[in-house]
Amino acid sequence: MATGNGRLIDYDALVRDDAVHGDVYMRQDIFDEEMKRIYQRGWVYIGHQSEIPNPGDFKRSWLGLQPVIFSRDKAGKYHVLFNRCTHRAASICQEDWGNANGFRCEYHGWFFRNDGELAAVPYADAYGDNFDKSRLNLRRPPRVDEYRGFVFASMSETGLSLLEHISGPAREQLDYFCDLSPEGEILVQCGATKLAYDGNWKLQMENTIDGYHPNFTHQSFFSSIERITGSKPGIFKGDSLSEVRDLGMGHTNIDTRAYNRADPAVKARLDMMKQTSWGKKYYDDLVEAHGKERAEDVLTVGGTHMNIFPNLCVLGQQVRTIRPISPDRTEVFLRPSLLKGAPDEINTMRIRQYEAFYSPHGGGIHDDVEMFNRVTEGLRCTLDPWLIFQRGLHRETVDEDGVRVGQCTDETSQRGQWRHWKSVMQEEINT
Ligand code: FES
Ligand SMILES: [Fe+2]
Numbered sequence: 338m339a340t341g342n343g344r345l346i347d348y349d350a351l352v353r354d355d356a357v358h359g360d361v362y363m364r365q366d367i368f369d370e371e372m373k374r375i376y377q378r379g380w381v382y383i384g385h386q387s388e389i390p391n392p393g394d395f396k397r398s399w400l401g402l403q404p405v406i407f408s409r410d411k412a413g414k415y416h417v418l419f420n421r422c423t424h425r426a427a428s429i430c431q432e433d434w435g436n437a438n439g440f441r442c443e444y445h446g447w448f449f450r451n452d453g454e455l456a457a458v459p460y461a462d463a464y465g466d467n468f469d470k471s472r473l474n475l476r477r478p479p480r481v482d483e484y485r486g487f488v489f490a491s492m493s494e495t496g497l498s499l500l501e502h503i504s505g506p507a508r509e510q511l512d513y514f515c516d517l518s519p520e521g522e523i524l525v526q527c528g529a530t531k532l533a534y535d536g537n538w539k540l541q542m543e544n545t546i547d548g549y550h551p552n553f554t555h556q557s558f559f560s561s562i563e564r565i566t567g568s569k570p571g572i573f574k575g576d577s578l579s580e581v582r583d584l585g586m587g588h589t590n591i592d593t594r595a596y597n598r599a600d601p602a603v604k605a606r607l608d609m610m611k612q613t614s615w616g617k618k619y620y621d622d623l624v625e626a627h628g629k630e631r632a633e634d635v636l637t638v639g640g641t642h643m644n645i646f647p648n649l650c651v652l653g654q655q656v657r658t659i660r661p662i663s664p665d666r667t668e669v670f671l672r673p674s675l676l677k678g679a680p681d682e683i684n685t686m687r688i689r690q691y692e693a694f695y696s697p698h699g700g701g702i703h704d705d706v707e708m709f710n711r712v713t714e715g716l717r718c719t720l721d722p723w724l725i726f727q728r729g730l731h732r733e734t735v736d737e738d739g740v741r742v743g744q745c746t747d748e749t750s751q752r753g754q755w756r757h758w759k760s761v762m763q764e765e766i767n768t
Pocket of ligand 2: 544550551554555705
């Protein structure tokens, strides 16, 4: 496959079944191809509807390298608009989120409404008679769609629909996350923790569903839990019932269902919750909304821990977005979420749980960032450029939905991501 600079990229030589070459994290030409193929053709996560609940609300987001504004107009409709003035290209929104009547480009003062309409041009008469303002509204990606409030955009006018992109097993996981709400909706309205690291965007994807690392990378956090509770969590051990799964289309998850269903501590916590007035109300509301069997299952499973390829991670209480900047620079936004209709006590508990691990003073997220930086440093040693993803290859199975399954410390999920990545990078496209 020839790239813009004429260099050949042999993806078969870079991605094997059991290992990948370090170049896939470091080469600029491969990064450029990823932006073109993955982020400008496929579905990319933009934001959750609940982040912009009111007319005039907006937040910044990105389609790969391309800046967009996720905004809500005065009639309440949401839009995904390119953050690029149609005059001479200056970006018009510099704030991560806020509320405004519209967007005024600070270069020469052109003003755009929240729906992208060009509303005002200073000294417009100098443009002459054939100047048609209505042709200079903010541009927008050809396709925008959502699943349970998660809004995605695609630069391609054709191709898989969003529902085809988010495979059935992946949707099942998002449903677990949203069905924890008695109204079936999550609210992403608690701000964000923003982090950046010196490393490739795919390192975050690999790490989110890496069940091998927690007991080592986060050893100090788990030791604290052990000191407080008197027992060490067994969820990520080599003999845990937890699994990792390749859900298809590059989507992956750590599946703790079997572990949680068998863990007496999970049942004890639920029983304890039901003895409080707020816990009982929450339980009763969930049963009314989803039926007893589903409500109990949702509570036992407790959400999800997953990636939607290429830039959305949904885990624990949070919705996380990955923003690639360059081959060795990435930003990540972590946003805690609330459950619409749940008692305050439940939502407060979610926020405290999030803070314990993921906030700037939390006990876990820094460990991962440090590992991303260390991997990037190690990738500069090129004598043996391979990264090994062989763990559990000999024992993975395929279930009735075509989902590949491994024990939670296996590298089944990462292999699934790499398989999908390679297929997208090798696809024949007209450029
Ligand atoms: S670039 Fe925006 S008004 Fe000129
Ligand atoms: Fe981690």
